[in-house]
Amino acid sequence: MIFFQRLFTAIQRQVAIVLAIATYENNRKSTASSIGAWETIVGPLQLILFFIGMRVGFSLLRGSNRFAAGGTSDMYFNVVMFISTGFIMVFLFRIVALKALSGLKLRAPLYYPRIKPLDILMALAVNDFRAIATISLGIMGLVWLFTWSFQLDSPGLAFVVYMLTILMAMGFGICVTFLSNLNKWIVRVIKRLIARVLIFTSGIFFATFELPEYARPFVTWNPVLHSVELFRYSINNQYPIPDISFNYLVCCSMLLIGFSLILYRTNELQLLEANDD
Amino acid sequence: MVGGLGPSTSGVVVSATASARPVLTFRNFSLRCDKSDPRISFKVPWNWEIPHGKKIAIITNSSFLRYQLIAGIAGLVPPVSGDLIAGGVVGWPVGGSGGLDSKLRISHSINFLKIVYGDCLERSCVSLDEFWALLLDQSIHPNLTIKELSKDQKEFFYLALSVLFSFDCYLFPQSKFLMSKAARQLRKLLLKQVEGKTIIATSSNGRFRSDFCSEGLVLNPYGGILYSGGLSESIEWAKSNLKLSDDLEKEDEQLQMGLDLQNASDDLSSEVM
Numbered sequence: 001m002i003f004f005q006r007l008f009t010a011i012q013r014q015v016a017i018v019l020a021i022a023t024y025e026n027n028r029k030s031t032a033s034s035i036g037a038w039e040t041i042v043g044p045l046q047l048i049l050f051f052i053g054m055r056v057g058f059s060l061l062r063g064s065n066r067f068a069a070g071g072t073s074d075m076y077f078n079v080v081m082f083i084s085t086g087f088i089m090v091f092l093f094r095i096v097a098l099k100a101l102s103g104l105k106l107r108a109p110l111y112y113p114r115i116k117p118l119d120i121l122m123a124l125a126v127n128d129f130r131a132i133a134t135i136s137l138g139i140m141g142l143v144w145l146f147t148w149s150f151q152l153d154s155p156g157l158a159f160v161v162y163m164l165t166i167l168m169a170m171g172f173g174i175c176v177t178f179l180s181n182l183n184k185w186i187v188r189v190i191k192r193l194i195a196r197v198l199i200f201t202s203g204i205f206f207a208t209f210e211l212p213e214y215a216r217p218f219v220t221w222n223p224v225l226h227s228v229e230l231f232r233y234s235i236n237n238q239y240p241i242p243d244i245s246f247n248y249l250v251c252c253s254m255l256l257i258g259f260s261l262i263l264y265r266t267n268e269l270q271l272l273e274a275n276d277d
Numbered sequence: 278m279v280g281g282l283g284p285s286t287s288g289v290v291v292s293a294t295a296s297a298r299p300v301l302t303f304r305n306f307s308l309r310c311d312k313s314d315p316r317i318s319f320k321v322p323w324n325w326e327i328p329h330g331k332k333i334a335i336i337t338n339s340s341f342l343r344y345q346l347i348a349g350i351a352g353l354v355p356p357v358s359g360d361l362i363a364g365g366v367v368g369w370p371v372g373g374s375g376g377l378d379s380k381l382r383i384s385h386s387i388n389f390l391k392i393v394y395g396d397c398l399e400r401s402c403v404s405l406d407e408f409w410a411l412l413l414d415q416s417i418h419p420n421l422t423i424k425e426l427s428k429d430q431k432e433f434f435y436l437a438l439s440v441l442f443s444f445d446c447y448l449f450p451q452s453k454f455l456m457s458k459a460a461r462q463l464r465k466l467l468l469k470q471v472e473g474k475t476i477i478a479t480s481s482n483g484r485f486r487s488d489f490c491s492e493g494l495v496l497n498p499y500g501g502i503l504y505s506g507g508l509s510e511s512i513e514w515a516k517s518n519l520k521l522s523d524d525l526e527k528e529d530e531q532l533q534m535g536l537d538l539q540n541a542s543d544d545l546s547s548e549v550m
Contacts, residue, residue, distance in 0.1 A: 013395075016392050020388075020389050021389075023388075023389065024378075024385070024389045027381055028380045028385075031380045032380045108376050110353075111353065111369055111373065111375035112390075112394075113352040113367055114366075114393055114394065115393065269355040
């Protein structure tokens, strides 16, 4: 009983520490730039708006319905909803992964013996997840307001997929943090590679059912595509998701988070020593 | 003064508060001893423990070993081998400026540490009101950022932070500001705060040693224990057997704790695609 009480207190304290570091980072940003802590939201938002603008522009040039997603996916979503659901899930993953590849940028709190590198990685991820959640709720709210058609067929599935993507992003982020010790040019190449592969294979611009059957295996290996498509499916259950599997997403998330925690446990000291300068 | 232990290969490091256990236990513990060669470490790894309430002044003529000892116990540098098991809360180096970003406001910094070391604040004999009154006396207002403080204000602020929390083990790498006139009030509070607590000090300031420490531990540059006993006997022993430099404190200032723990700017926007 005492063991569980101690365990619960320790977990409670650790959660408080992670949230304190997340606030530390926001406070640091709030005095550093003119837009302050909003920077975390403004960065991804401007990129989402840019791609939505591009997609709407192309639709207009083609002369099709300006609210349509283009292709056959317009039967299920309007363009803003389609692109933003893709971006929200992909950004959830890529921000954490790319940030982690640069190593621990927030190192000063490690000065306090109670703070460990994992706390910092989790705190930075918490800030990103909060920002992306704010953006997604904002965009969905606006779309529902303008089209006056509220649709969220499976809220439970949406929540679970969101949480699994967070776990997967955390796991991938912790794994790639150890790569930050490599030569900076190699890290830069890996970073660009991950960014491009994620953008073009995660289903931001296309739906899996639009692809011919023989082309699907080239993208369905990517678990982020599964989270994007399942998230869209949770909003509209009519949306077809061939070759998309919830089990695959669960397996990838659990394997990544499990492997990353083992990797972290055995190599924690490397993160204390690593300095990308 | 120190209890011997058998060698162990245990990799488990426990951190909890329990006064029955020694505050620090070294198991096969070894640190770097040479700044230029990372392969040179303790000739005989440490296997001993420090009970609660001991106030030990470390006396050695190697400034790098003094730095490594404090940084190693604080967890800022990893040991070359072995483990350090903490049986209580080990504080950050007293007066250390490493953990807070200069862009943080004073109120942000205190709120952050209040959460991280909340349990140490609960049992502290210095109240937050007392702490804020001390800061306001020095014109350190809650809405100022750390970078806006003058050098003296910064030193006062960082020392005040160390005084505010009650740790089981205090680490003193330097004591120049602590023993200055400007820090008289803080010194009084700190003396009250460290009553019954463990102190590990590498500061060579004589007045500091006599005020804060009661025992001495003389080490050779490779971590070997040459002498341990009462403070005055240890100092005498070191004076007659070690070649001590005249300005040890100045040497220590060149080795600043946690210098590699600087926050870098986050430049993700340039890596968009």
